Amino acid sequence: MTISLYLHASAGAYAKNSIPSPGAGKRCKYAGQSVRALPIRVITVGKKRSLGVQLVVDEYIGKLKYYCKVEDLQLRSNPKNTGDVKAQIKDEDMAVMNIISSDDWVVMLDENGLDIGSEQMAELMGDAGSTVRIAY
Template sequence: MVPSLSASFRASSSVPLPLSARCCKYAGQSVRAVPIRILWVGKKRSRGVQLLFDEYIEKLKRYCNVEDVQIRSNPKNARDWRAQVDDEDNAMANLIRSDDWVVVLDERGQDIRSEQMAELLGDAGNTGASRLSFCIGGPYGHGQKLQERANISIKLSSMVLNHQIALLVLVEQLYSLKPSNVRCFETLFAASLENLGPSGALP
């Protein structure tokens, strides 16, 4: 129910942040919430990964609209890996609108902390973007087209992550941002809470 969600949201704001945490630059400000899309290249997920992924997505949907979009690996059955990357790149780029805020996940991207991820979400809301799109590439990474389209490129780890593991790390971070940076995120998610229906579910 919406009242219980709102109550727990307010109550959590009284919990002090850990000494090691830094509050993001949007703390205390009103930030427009935007829908989140997760675009990923790959095949069917394993049952265990799917169960855990679904659990995090359901939790996230209490605070914002989240869409899970799969792009088939090697969609044109290219024999050369460079052609495969280009095909996957084009397929993903075709799903991105001109007013999307695009975050590419890449091992060569910026190494950011959790509070910087919070600021990234705030930046997307303040730019007037219609959606925040996180892009996870296939086994050979992203092509030049998507890299040039990205508003920012970040890495989840200095190690190369399988796309299934990258998905879990991403959704866990997105969900954990709310309690760990609550002073910033209680305003960021406020607009999404207002859109919840009587049952507590997004329309």
């Protein structure tokens, strides 16, 4: 089983990266190593976050803020296009793309996606390498 993540490329296209599921006894290649702390952005789009999502974001930021810079960006939906769902999604996509840099390592999270463990997340963040910032 693999987890697919879509990474924003500088040309506006999307590249696909897969993280293998952990095998028996497989350790993260970055475990115990000192790596550069990358700034992290948590980006959400919508009128208001649900209480559950807000609790998760707050907990995540609370744990990470001691190790790296963490930004929490909430983009509001465009109320002008509420009747046209496709137009609203396009406007929201453009708003997100305007705040993401071509040097950012973008991880798209979805409530219907697969779960990854701490070691897989460490590999994902470690593989970001010389990236300027990680954006969720």
